[in-house]
Amino acid sequence: MQVDPGCADRLLPNMTDDPSVELRRDAVARLIEQGQLVLKNRPPSAAIAVYRRALTAARDEDQVRTIAKQLRKLGEDVNLAQHFGFLMTWNVIAPFDNTERKGFQAAYPPEKELVLDGVYQGKAAKVKWLSHTTEDEFGMVDLNVPFGKLKEVVGYAWTPFRCEKEQEVELRIGCKNAWKLWVNGVLVFERNEYHRGMRMDQYRFPLKLKAGDNQIVMKLCQNEQLEDWTVQWQFQLRVCDATGTAILSDLRH
Known part of the structure; x- marks a missing residue:
C-alpha cells in the first residue's frame, strides 16, 4: 500500500x-x-x-x-464578539443579599418576574434594572463595573435573544462565581461553587430556542472572600451551534 x-x-x-x-x-x-x-x-x-x-x-x-x-x-x-456569538448587552440588577452564601438558594424578584421598570428591595437599599453593554471583546460581563466591588451579594443579568425560527443551539458559559441559568423561565443549570477558575466555553448546554424572543437570565453570586483572586463577579455567555459557529440574535447584541 x-x-x-x-x-x-x-x-x-x-x-x-x-x-x-x-x-x-x-x-x-x-x-x-x-x-x-x-x-x-x-x-x-x-x-x-x-x-x-x-x-x-x-x-x-x-x-x-x-x-x-x-x-x-x-x-x-x-469583531471577535460577533465571531464567537457573545451576548454583549444585558439588563443587570444588584445587589441582593448573599450573607453566609444564603443568596444562592434565595429566590429574589428577578427569578419570579421580569419587569424592566421594576424596583425591588436589595441588600441595603432599593434596586432597579440598568442597561449594561460590555466592551470586552470576549463578552465578559463584569458586574463590578456598574455596581462596584461588592462582597456577599447577588446580581442578575437578563437579555432577550430573538430567533427567526425554532432552532437547536448551544449556550456556552464561562464563570468562576456561583451561578444559575434560566431560559424562558426554565432552570437550565446551576453551580454553587466559588472562584475555582474559569475559561471560555467552560460549560455547554444544548437546548432548543423558540421562534421570537427567548429570555435568558443569569444569577451571579459573590461570596465573602477578600483575596485578590476572588474579586471577579463576572461571566461570559455565547450562543452557537455544536461546532462553535456563532448564532446571532436578530436583536444583534
Whole structure:
C-alpha cells in the first residue's frame, strides 16, 4: 500500500467547513501557515484574504486569537464578539443579599418576574434594572463595573435573544462565581461553587430556542472572600451551534 505524501496538502484546504472540529482545526492551521508564507512573498492584500478565510473557519480560541493578531497588524478590523456569538448587552440588577452564601438558594424578584421598570428591595437599599453593554471583546460581563466591588451579594443579568425560527443551539458559559441559568423561565443549570477558575466555553448546554424572543437570565453570586483572586463577579455567555459557529440574535447584541 502506497502513501500519498501530498494527500493532506490537497485535502485539508477543503475542510474548513468540515463538521469534525479536529479536521477543521487542521485546515485552519494550514491556512495560518499559508498566510505567513503569502505575507513574505506577496502584497499584504493577498495575506489578508488568506487570514480572513482562516478566521471564517476558525472555532478554537487560540487559533482565532492568532489570526486576529495578524489581521490587526495588517490594519484590519476584527469583531471577535460577533465571531464567537457573545451576548454583549444585558439588563443587570444588584445587589441582593448573599450573607453566609444564603443568596444562592434565595429566590429574589428577578427569578419570579421580569419587569424592566421594576424596583425591588436589595441588600441595603432599593434596586432597579440598568442597561449594561460590555466592551470586552470576549463578552465578559463584569458586574463590578456598574455596581462596584461588592462582597456577599447577588446580581442578575437578563437579555432577550430573538430567533427567526425554532432552532437547536448551544449556550456556552464561562464563570468562576456561583451561578444559575434560566431560559424562558426554565432552570437550565446551576453551580454553587466559588472562584475555582474559569475559561471560555467552560460549560455547554444544548437546548432548543423558540421562534421570537427567548429570555435568558443569569444569577451571579459573590461570596465573602477578600483575596485578590476572588474579586471577579463576572461571566461570559455565547450562543452557537455544536461546532462553535456563532448564532446571532436578530436583536444583534
